[in-house]
Amino acid sequence: MAHLRVMVWGPAEFVGLPPWWLVGEGILVGILGAGAIVATTLFGAWTGRPSLADGEAGLVCVGALALYLAFVGAERALVGIAALLGVCLALRVPQTAAGVVLAERGQVQSVVVTSVENGRATAGGHARYLCSVADADGTPLKVRIWRGCGQTTRPGDAFAVVYDPKGAIAPRGAQEGTGNDGVDGRPGALGARARRRGAWSP
Structure with a gap:
């Protein structure tokens, strides 16, 4: 001892x-x-x-x-x-x-869902859906959102994404490997919070 x-x-x-x-x-x-x-x-x-x-x-x-x-x-x-x-x-x-x-410096940009990819299993066993989105002018964005995108999401649903206008943060809440292009083509990071039909997702 x-x-x-x-x-x-x-x-x-x-x-x-x-x-x-x-x-x-x-x-x-x-x-x-x-x-x-x-x-x-x-x-x-x-x-x-x-x-x-x-x-x-x-x-x-x-x-x-x-x-x-x-x-x-x-x-x-x-x-x-x-x-x-x-x-x-x-x-x-x-x-x-x-x-x-x-x-502190995130900005909110409204986007519209154009298509929803079927859910696929993640490491935790939960299904993950990917939403392709476009800005208010109808220009498709290069990222697909998974946070706030669910089984009940349909094309035409409105999201509000929070992004970093200076592009200092890597994209969160978006599909990995889609690049760092943010909303409206500006380099930025999609925030972890997304809103669907006026309700912030957890």
Whole structure:
């Protein structure tokens, strides 16, 4: 048991409660590490830098945090837990950051469904429908929407899509591999929210 305890806690093993300054330092390091992950990802989404927006820079921050904790002699269990939580955060933040950017500068464009492709099974076992759409002038768009497109969707239904006029965000809610052309031919990202007949889809 003594050998196992040494392997888990490492050089930071001690008896009793940790001192207050050590607790404060741990909280500060955790806040700074999480802030760095969120800030770099949000900056990448805002400026359109894929290496930052996709969470890669966040993973680098996680690695730097783990190295710092190991360098200052933190217990091995704490280093492992911090690294695991950091990786989960870095993988989760990109989607949230894209939503924040769309909420701040996203624009709404009305489109009309021209055709609906039959549902196909996804990884979760649910059927996914793809809607081909056209703008108000009848010009077909190069993306097909799947979010908000369902079994009851019919040609002629109206959608309102949220897109990024600066094209900094990769398309979401659209078929993969259809390019980054947004509404009205402007480079932009379709938002995750689509509206059908006046009701926003979840």
